[in-house]
Amino acid sequence: MTQPVARTRIQRKNIALISEAALSVFSTWGFRGSTVDQIAKEANLSKPNLLYYFPSKEAIHQYLMSSLLETWLDPLRELDENGEPLDEILTYMRRKLQMSRDHPRESRLFANEIVQGAPRIHEMLETELKELVDEKARVIQGWMADGHLAPADPWHLIFSIWSLTQHYADFDVQVKAVLGPEKPDPFPDAEAYLTTLFTRVLTI
């Protein structure tokens, strides 16, 4: 029952509750820093009740990771070889930035996992993620070779999109502390800045 298959209404409800709670807790404290009690409390369930749905803390984390992975990679999947190059990349960047704004916990969940050495998703990074990135990097490389984009290392270009957009979710405490209380929402400025940045970097 690592990936629980919800059959009853109650199961669906509680697994959803647990996922929500686990997302909040794991994304805030990292795997080792989180406790089953915390997750149970956040989900309004008793600890044994929670462990009736998932066999262990590990299992909750695994379930979370694999259910969120698709959502996380989707924007890159949608990068379209036949689209207008600069527009495709700007759209990808904006979708990633939107995910930082709308799903910061998911972003921090992955950030925590990777900063701590990705012990539980390392294999996935080397297979699924690498394959997807390699494919799309070659698409971008093609665009550059055809003179539609200024030349630049496409792998590092993708890294830079990740790092620049996820920064606003993962390090938002820092961003908000530096910008101060009179700028409570950094996202409009961030979008403008990043649009300018990638436009200048990629326009020939």
Next chain:
Amino acid sequence: MTQPVARTRIQRKNIALISEAALSVFSTWGFRGSTVDQIAKEANLSKPNLLYYFPSKEAIHQYLMSSLLETWLDPLRELDENGEPLDEILTYMRRKLQMSRDHPRESRLFANEIVQGAPRIHEMLETELKELVDEKARVIQGWMADGHLAPADPWHLIFSIWSLTQHYADFDVQVKAVLGPEKPDPFPDAEAYLTTLFTRVLTI
């Protein structure tokens, strides 16, 4: 004794050992995920022995943070108002990138702390860090106003330097997983890419 003042030779040696060990452990597991036993083992000391030098786990963490903070902010402090604008910014970026290469544990220590909401350094972010960034952002703003750099939001420009450079320390597992075993050192390419990036962004 939150900031231990080493008086004897033995104290100096052991406090150094503990700092080293704590840096490794905290940067890998985050504060809550780390244990005093782990740190003691890594430092080759017994737990009570370690707690003879620092009163608590918190105290070790605080001591580490404050001793590393200066090192961490130094590169930005050196940004010189009277230097050649583009060169100053590229130099700053390169120094930050070097720190990611040479001191990845320090980078991850801060990353862990900030991703998890910076509970222990929040105040410092709002004072010391904000003041320094505000000062330097205004310098950059001046350069742009004088037509020495292409216009862009200077605060977000600084954020982008942080995020792009620290990415190679904080997320290095991911970077290495994506680039594969035939590219074990991403830094030369990263430096070339980031130099190109900031040059294109800031050249008028």
Next chain:
DNA sequence: CTCGCGTTTGACCAAGTGGTCAAAATGAAG
């Protein structure tokens, strides 16, 4: 309304946690 299966819980456990303490070991100054 009742029966059975799915659900919930209180009590419990072994291991790990941060931290204490008195006593033993050790280093260095005279």
Next chain:
DNA sequence: CTTCATTTTGACCACTTGGTCAAACGCGAG
């Protein structure tokens, strides 16, 4: 080589941790 402050340690403590289990509960199909 003695003396005393510094350093080190084993034993210990209260609390938290992930996880178990038998027993009780309650929802819905018949």
